[in-house]
Amino acid sequence: MENEKEGFPMTALREIRILQLLNHENVINLVEVCRSKERGSIFLVFDFCEHDLAGLLCCEEVRFSLQEIKSIMQQLFNALFFIHGVRILNRDMKSSNILITRSGVLKLGDFGLARAMSKGQVQRYTNRVITLWYRPPELFLGERNYATPIDMWGAGCIMCEMWTRRPIMQGDSEQKQISLISNLCGSITPEVWPGVESLELYCKLQLPSDQKRRIRERLRHYVRDMHAIDLIDKLLVLDPKKRLDSDGALNHDFFWEDPMPSQSDLAHTLSKVRRSMFVMHTSTARPGGGAGVPGAGGGAVAGNTNHFHDRVF
């Protein structure tokens, strides 16, 4: 707080305002804003959630059945449908920001990078958002007038993680990440993505050529359900205009075929988990949950520790 030149940081103001606007079962609820006496830091107090998705996936003992995966994904898309409906971008989708309570209710958390979209005019948002591993291709290519599809890409990555149990594309630099994306989703060319050549960095970045789209083959080892593969395939589409939106995802056959999504099963599985599963507790496999990514993780509220204080139940 002391070293903020512009006074109270804008991102924090945005976060508080956006959280107050959002009131939905699957979005984290801001209980109160407190101020510490001695150092002038601000604390945001949220509902208490026992687990986060990244922690649960790290933990070997927790096994999700298909119904449970469906339930988690359905709640995630519900949350996205809601926030996109009120024209807010999360801009920081990742599994450690997906919180799950003991009763199996999913809460989308961390709106530290979120912002409201304004209609109509061309915007110049920063493209240094979203943790590298979940960042969609258009941001690498310098798109600054992006919209809701950026969150859908993240949702697709998270959905893959439900089976692979770890982030699917773990690049350590932008260049590495984009080649990983091409490796999985095929080369980025004007044929699959009309208009890509007009993006700022299209000519500047080295893009791997002659890569075929391999999502379906690659996932076949992990995912048995055909509808699941189909949904992932539609979410991880290179061209943001062709990517499925949250409404489309909710209407996808995946959620409407047997076995149907079941929240009670999820609650049952989670009731067996004794410890609270957070990446910061359990993390050995992941380096800090990807927090060291330049421009994304550090951009969150500086000096403000917004973590999960217990709430009196």
Next chain:
Amino acid sequence: ERLLCQYFIKKLLEFCNVFEPRVPRSAVATAAAYFKRFYLNTSAMEYSPRQIFFCCVYLAFKIDEYVVSVDQFGNTITPDLRQDVVQYVLSHELLLLKRLKFHLTIHTPFRPMEGFLIDIKTRTPDIPNPDQLR
């Protein structure tokens, strides 16, 4: 005391009118609302409205996504006061936030108004120039 506050709201509006570059109307309305709310449970004897209104304006700009840096903000103020005001704004921002109880969203009529104008444009093409109504 109420008169004093009303006077400073007028001041606030004047300040926003001379501000360069031009301020969106919704930001001005937000600032005025913050100012009024602040003095709902604070006495004008406690904090000088003269200073607080700068705080309100600056905060409203931030909330309204109207990006202005502190230095730019200071440029509109007369040079001999500039330093003090900027200092004051930065140090009292937290206090303002707290007194507002972090209720930052102000529903101004400007956005619905825009929507209404768009409605008029699409549904009644025979009105010659809806923009004039503004």
